[in-house]
């Protein structure tokens with residue numbers, strides 16, 4: 426983890442949803458975790474274990490039932506402290522790509538003209554040059570994901586929360602976007618908390634990977650990924666990579682036995 430205090434710290438965070446039938450649903454159980462400044466951390470775990478719930482708590486959309494969340498050593502977790510990309514891209518169908526990209530900055534009270542200018546200048550590095558005026562339905566899945574990421578990046582926060590950003594894409598597009606994301610991350614120097622079901626993706630991108638248990642989700646494993654940077658595709662074929670992958674799979678499978 427980087428130098429200095431972590432930019433994000435969760436201590437004993439639990440979340441129980443009250444439901445209408447009088448039953449309550451325990452989504453998270455005493456989750457403690459940290460993300461260092463500029464660190465790339467992934468979160469893997471079975472479907473329904475509470476990953477999106479956890480991101481929602483960090484983004485300040487809901488409050489934990491128990492425990493504490495600190496962002497940059499402060500307990501103020503009001504919406505807008507972090508840049509959050511939800512599990513679905515949520516582009517507004519009637520707004521152009523550029524207008525979608527600047528939406529978050531506008532809602533956050535930023536200057537529209539400044540946000541548009543910055544978005545324009547970033548289009549080429551997001552592979553979206555020439556598509557500023559395109560409506561979402563005329564874009565490919567990968568382009569929509571990049572547009573949603575552009576919107577997240579334009580918020581200029583120290584922490585990016587990305588919930589399965591490449592979940593619905595084919596393997597080739599996904600591989601290309603993984604490389605591109607590392608490139609963007611290295612330039613931004615922001616911390617990333619990245620949710621994925623793909624253990625190879627998690628390993629290849631991250632400095633560390635947290636494995637969560639089944640619901641109620643808790644942290645099963647905190648795995649440091651000691652592969653050098655910059656990461657290259659051929660690292661996926663190394664014995665070191667295979668050993669890390671096995672540890673992740675063991676932790677995931679131990680829980681389903």
Ligand SMILES: Nc1ncnc2c1ncn2[C@@H]1O[C@H](COP(=O)(O)OP(=O)(O)OP(=O)(O)O)[C@@H](O)[C@H]1O
Nearest residue numbers: 442444450452471472473474475476477478479640
């Ligand atoms: N607003 C809510 N009210 C009640 N229950 C909820 C709410 N949001 C999530 N849950 C429940 O909390 C549990 C965790 O859901 P969550 O979406 O966090 O899982 P997840 O790990 O992101 O799953 P996936 O990998 O499928 O995206 C689920 O059982 C879900 O039904």
Ligand SMILES: [Mg+2]
Nearest residue numbers: 476477478512
């Ligand atoms: Mg989810």
